[in-house]
Amino acid sequence: MAIAAAVPSEAADTCLGAHAMGVSRGGRMLLASVDFELRAGELLQLHGPNGSGKSSLLRVLCGLLPPASGEVRWNAQPVRAGDPHFLPTVAYLGHSDGIDADLSAAENLRFAAQLAGKTAHDAQIDACLDALGMGWAAHSPVRALSQGQRRRVALARLALLPCALWLLDEPLSGLDEEAAARFDILLQAHLRRGGMAVVATHQPLSPPGRILRLDA
Amino acid sequence: MPPTSSTDTTLAHRPNSRARPSGWLAYASAVRFDPLAGRLAPWCFAAAAILALAGLYVGFGVAPTDAQQGEVYRIIFIHVPAAWMSMFIYLLMAIYGGLALWLGTRLSSMMASALAPTGALFTAIALVTGALWGQPTWGTWWVWDARLTSELLLLFLYLGFMALEGAIDEPRRAERACAVLALVGSLNLPVIYFSVQWWNTLHQGASVSLTAAPTMARTMLAGMLLMALACWLYTIAVALVRVRLLLRERGLLPGGKRSEGAA
Amino acid sequence: MTLARDLRRSFAAIVRQDVLRAWRRRGQVFAGLLFFVIACSLYPLAIGPEARQLRLLAPGMLWVTALLASMLSLSRLFSREFADGSLDQLLLSPQPLAWLVLAKICAHWLTSGLPLMLLTPLLAQQYGMPFAAAMGLAASLMVGTPVLSLIGAVGAALTLGVRGGAVLLCILVLPLCAPVLVFGAAAGAAADAGLPMTAELSLLGACLALSLLLCPLAAAAGLRIAAE
Numbered sequence: 037m038a039i040a041a042a043v044p045s046e047a048a049d050t051c052l053g054a055h056a057m058g059v060s061r062g063g064r065m066l067l068a069s070v071d072f073e074l075r076a077g078e079l080l081q082l083h084g085p086n087g088s089g090k091s092s093l094l095r096v097l098c099g100l101l102p103p104a105s106g107e108v109r110w111n112a113q114p115v116r117a118g119d120p121h122f123l124p125t126v127a128y129l130g131h132s133d134g135i136d137a138d139l140s141a142a143e144n145l146r147f148a149a150q151l152a153g154k155t156a157h158d159a160q161i162d163a164c165l166d167a168l169g170m171g172w173a174a175h176s177p178v179r180a181l182s183q184g185q186r187r188r189v190a191l192a193r194l195a196l197l198p199c200a201l202w203l204l205d206e207p208l209s210g211l212d213e214e215a216a217a218r219f220d221i222l223l224q225a226h227l228r229r230g231g232m233a234v235v236a237t238h239q240p241l242s243p244p245g246r247i248l249r250l251d252a
Numbered sequence: 253m254p255p256t257s258s259t260d261t262t263l264a265h266r267p268n269s270r271a272r273p274s275g276w277l278a279y280a281s282a283v284r285f286d287p288l289a290g291r292l293a294p295w296c297f298a299a300a301a302i303l304a305l306a307g308l309y310v311g312f313g314v315a316p317t318d319a320q321q322g323e324v325y326r327i328i329f330i331h332v333p334a335a336w337m338s339m340f341i342y343l344l345m346a347i348y349g350g351l352a353l354w355l356g357t358r359l360s361s362m363m364a365s366a367l368a369p370t371g372a373l374f375t376a377i378a379l380v381t382g383a384l385w386g387q388p389t390w391g392t393w394w395v396w397d398a399r400l401t402s403e404l405l406l407l408f409l410y411l412g413f414m415a416l417e418g419a420i421d422e423p424r425r426a427e428r429a430c431a432v433l434a435l436v437g438s439l440n441l442p443v444i445y446f447s448v449q450w451w452n453t454l455h456q457g458a459s460v461s462l463t464a465a466p467t468m469a470r471t472m473l474a475g476m477l478l479m480a481l482a483c484w485l486y487t488i489a490v491a492l493v494r495v496r497l498l499l500r501e502r503g504l505l506p507g508g509k510r511s512e513g514a515a
Numbered sequence: 516m517t518l519a520r521d522l523r524r525s526f527a528a529i530v531r532q533d534v535l536r537a538w539r540r541r542g543q544v545f546a547g548l549l550f551f552v553i554a555c556s557l558y559p560l561a562i563g564p565e566a567r568q569l570r571l572l573a574p575g576m577l578w579v580t581a582l583l584a585s586m587l588s589l590s591r592l593f594s595r596e597f598a599d600g601s602l603d604q605l606l607l608s609p610q611p612l613a614w615l616v617l618a619k620i621c622a623h624w625l626t627s628g629l630p631l632m633l634l635t636p637l638l639a640q641q642y643g644m645p646f647a648a649a650m651g652l653a654a655s656l657m658v659g660t661p662v663l664s665l666i667g668a669v670g671a672a673l674t675l676g677v678r679g680g681a682v683l684l685c686i687l688v689l690p691l692c693a694p695v696l697v698f699g700a701a702a703g704a705a706a707d708a709g710l711p712m713t714a715e716l717s718l719l720g721a722c723l724a725l726s727l728l729l730c731p732l733a734a735a736a737g738l739r740i741a742a743e
Binding site for chain 3: 117136143151154
């Protein structure tokens with residue numbers, strides 16, 4: 037199964053770092069000091085009970101939420117919100133799917149590519165949807181799809197754009213076993229190509245990579 | 253190549269330790285600002301009271317009677333300083349808002365929130381005194397004078413600021429959103445004033461002006477300046493008291509409500 | 516230059532998607548226009564049908580109603596993105612956020628301000644405005660309604676997801692739109708009196724230039740704050 041997106045060749049030297057990073061949300065200090073470094077080809081899983089700060093940590097890593105203390109570093113350079121060197125390398129999937137229910141799956145993917153300033157050919161879009169088993173739904177409105185199917189369309193977006201860093205918040209939520217297996221293949225291919233991923237999940241992935249436990 | 257073994261890392265909740273800021277920026281820390289504010293506020297209230305008494309004495313006792321408007325014009329000693337303060341306070345709110353967005357200090361945005369009700373109060377005073385002036389002079393409680401119309405729009409801006417602050421539940425988001433609003437409003441204010449002036453001169457027939465006589469006696473000016481200073485000190489005092497309350501309410505002082513640990 | 520091409524592509528993508536979505540839900544757009552028409556018809560019922568009075572008040576009344584009608588559609592500007600999580604994707608796009616916000620505002624104007632402007636000459640007939648004057652009024656709306664969309668976008672970004680956001684949006688935005696109202700209605704009145712509108716239109720143009728510069732930045736800041 038050919039997926040068009042390829043991680044850029046400089047990916048081998050990339051490194052995501054968190055240094056003495058504090059995470060707070062809604063006035064509550066969730067995490068006091070997070071330290072890790074992630075290199076090309078590595079997977080970091082975030083495990084922890086509900087409310088332990090997994091989602092907030094992911095949002096801090098991609099810059100949507102400012103850290104309460106410390107900093108995020110990309111290739112040893114501190115990252116600020118809206119950093120134009122960092123953003124093109126990040127693909128984020130939050131709790132909500134981030135897709136427009138009024139458009140079709142293909143239109144959503146095409147828009148995602150255009151938002152990044154790229155064009156996506158129909159063949160590429162179909163290949164990405166096929167990778168998640170949603171090729172048949174390319175032209176039906178997302179409104180008609182089930183929750184799990186929408187999640188798959190959102191995951192197909194990951195296959196489309198060549199991003200070195202994936203930040204995923206519970207990507208397997210609502211997915212059946214077949215879809216979870218497809219996502220696994222996608223993730224492993226991404227890591228093999230030199231990409232890296234931070235995944236918050238309740239269901240352990242395999243192979244597990246590194247695990248960061250967040251205790252409430 | 254992804255590592256095949258898993259390494260567990262458990263997080264420890266270590267307390268934050270940051271280098272202490274020096275100089276004036278140290279007072280951006282809530283812990284240091286609070287006692288300072290507590291000491292300053294009573295002095296400012298006292299000074300404001302003294303200056304207000306002096307200003308009112310000059311305005312209502314010493315300054316000469318106006319040839320055209322008689323005794324009624326004396327309300328200018330409250331109306332004009334209140335109008336000045338209402339504009340000045342909005343500008344201050346915008347500056348504090350800008351500081352809050354730029355430096356990220358919560359104290360700056362709390363100063364903006366603390367100033368807003370006082371600014372609204374002065375705007376209301378300016379409007380009411382304008383009405384009190386207009387009634388004996390022109391026979392109506394309201395005239396679409398350029399200044400009164402601008403004050404009315406300014407009152408709406410203040411009320412909008414307070415409404416936005418009240419509507420957003422999360423304090424940090426409320427502070428930052430209000431900071432943006434104050435900045436946008438302050439940039440818009442000159443445009444609003446200009447457009448109201450322009451509008452007033454356009455419709456010449458209805459043009460009435462609540463300004464005092466063109467030649468202002470020195471005592472009149474002195475009276476207005478004294479009142480303006482009094483209002484200024486009152487504003488400082490009230491803002492300091494309010495900020496201390498806000499600091500406690502939002503848990504930024506250790507020992508208060510759940511502390512966030514960052515100023 | 517690839518940067519310019521990326522910017523052009525993302526701008527066009529957002530405008531196309533928003534206009535497409537508005538077309539697919541054209542009921543909402545028509546409802547806003549219908550509100551404009553109904554509200555304009557209320558004034559004669561309230562004031563009385565005397566032609567001279569109506570014609571005198573027409574530019575002002577039409578402008579106020581256009582202002583209120585555009586307020587109605589503003590709360591929809593970012594609400595869908597906020598609800599379905601697309602706002603995060605917008606914030607994480609490599610393109611400058613202010614540029615993307617400008618694209619959204621442009622699409623909003625195309626689906627609300629522009630139809631209002633096109634309807635105005637028709638409604639001006641209800642007030643007995645001659646054709647030339649009605650066209651002058653429409654010209655003032657053409658320059659003024661983008662400013663309303665721009666200022667409104669700042670309000671929409673700040674009140675995103677807030678309880679009672681629609682009314683709060685109006686409270687915040689209406690005072691800020693006062694200059695546009697003053698200049699726009701004055702332009703309409705000048706057109707009605709047969710006088711040249713250059714001064715008023717220049718002032719409106721200045722407002723447009725200033726808001727084009729500042730409002731996308733302020734709205735972008737508001738969106739970042741809302742997404743935290």
